[in-house]
């Protein structure tokens with residue numbers, strides 16, 4: 001699979017065109033997630049509508065350029081395939097919070113039947129994970145679905161041990177239990193007898209070859225994120241080539257980025273799992289008056305109406321805005337180089 005460079009259906013917009021109607025926002029999170037208390041993002045208005053550029057600040061320009069390709073594909077090119085559905089079932093996402101905070105965090109997501117729980121958090125133990133999963137199962141009841149995400153933090157022995165401890169809570173799947181494709185393959189071989197599927201996330205979105213994990217037969221399903229994979233068309237191509245069931249998930253985006261995720265989920269031929277697109281519930285504010293917070297466990301597939309007042313209210317400090325604009329210019333340059 002080639003890295004995304006430029007889309008043949010549109011010229012790469014100039015830096016001036018990209019920044020002409022751009023707004024850098026800094027949004028407080030309701031719950032610390034991924035070590036973050038604020039989420040920074042740039043909203044860009046292209047001829048096709050609003051797009052989001054929000055690679056995490058620690059990512060290098062090469063990795064961030066793929067997110068810019070996704071934003072350009074959204075704001076500057078019409079979708080190339082039709083949507084197949086207009087509502088997307090989503091999961092609640094539970095950060096590694098203390099037990100007494102679980103009900104408050106889950107209540108932000110409304111009536112979701114599925115919860116993804118973060119495990120293997122730095123500074124915590126397996127006992128903390130067991131307690132968090134047990135409490136969530138108690139709150140959700142036996143019909144609810146529970147999936148875990150370890151963000152690659154376990155080695156193979158730790159992952160095997162943890163999954164054997166946690167499987168009694170009835171797990172839908174475990175996302176990225178180990179970091180490398182080789183470890184995932186080894187883990188999958190070891191736990192073959194217990195019925196806990198393994199999903200790849202970082203092994204898809206951060207890999208130079210996003211199909212390698214599927215080719216190695218190392219996982220049962222893939223997690224797909226539109227922004228880090230260069231946009232909807234490229235993500236659809238990756239799912240088709242991987243030949244595995246896919247879960248569309250967010251990058252902790254604003255509702256504009258979530259709308260791109262929903263548009264991707266709407267275009268997958270099959271959608272067997274609830275998607276990780278409920279994360280507007282983790283933000284204390286958003287760039288629209290109608291944020292994509294789940295209602296009855298779903299979000300709609302639709303463009304988002306931007307609230308200009310919110311853009312002003314959430315505007316990032318000047319030095320952060322300048323940093324993001326410079327980043328966009330550098331990333332665009334990388335897309336130009338990649339295209340020649």
Ligand SMILES: O=C(O)CCC(=O)C1=CC=C[C@@H](O)[C@@H]1C(=O)O
Pocket residue numbers: 034091092093116149151201249250251252275276277279
């Ligand atoms: O999948 C979900 O339920 C929500 C999205 C989510 O978990 C993530 C969003 C952004 C960054 C990641 O650390 C994290 C993930 O690893 O999947």
Ligand SMILES: [Mg+2]
Pocket residue numbers: 149151175176201202223
């Ligand atoms: Mg993940």
